Amino acid sequence: MDAVFQALGSAPRRKMLDIIQSMPGCSVNDVCKYFDMSRIAVMKHLRVLEEAELVISQKSGRTREYYFNVVPIQLIHDRWTSEYSKFWASHVTDIKFKAEAKRKQRQGHDRKD
Amino acid sequence: MDAVFQALGSAPRRKMLDIIQSMPGCSVNDVCKYFDMSRIAVMKHLRVLEEAELVISQKSGRTREYYFNVVPIQLIHDRWTSEYSKFWASHVTDIKFKAEAKRKQRQGHDRKD
DNA sequence: AAAACAAGTAACCTTTTAGTTACATATGAA
């Protein structure tokens, strides 16, 4: 779980994921074309993505082919859908709370409650 | 987006989120009780969560109260639901691909294709 | 007013992350 979130917590990596998703079987060099950093840096990012199982790869001749793997994102999506469903439901309550909190904060500038 | 994923990419922070979610209005010290690290470390984690807007807080007397904020998770959830919905649909295809990839890998141990 | 308490700030250390360059290995093509 850590690995997936950590992998996704980087804009370049999310972009790589998008590229791989839209170009299944692409090589390291293919991915490199979209970035200003060195190939080694790209490879390291790809490794992070692969360790999080967000992509899978296989060697084919002298290139390595990358594929998007939906499973981890699916798992998180499913978990959120079930685990936080109470919050989806109580969304209105949350908005109400936030309005209340903001009101108190504003008042706090003038007097203590 | 980075901030949210990065914040979630740490088990202690996810645990803090759970604590705050189930104990709305809890203080720094309340959260500390569940961890072995120093209060300062906890405060730093809470700041990361707050900068990602996964929690919001307000000072009340000499304590600070923390509240869970569902909005960022909701946003990611919504984005995934729409953006990756094609993958939810093509899930079976993906499984088939992975089976194929694994088969090729296994064969690779014996001979080159 | 003084003590106790809760949070905040500063300075520091260690580990991890993100990048680099230089070199090595393996494959495909001429």
Place this chain on the structure above:
DNA sequence: TTCATATGTAACTAAAAGGTTACTTGTTTT
């Protein structure tokens, strides 16, 4: 077989993350 290509590995650096202790500030309580 030789050369170009694609990836892989090693060693290094700079910055960020995650933690610590010591000290400060502000608020209750006695």
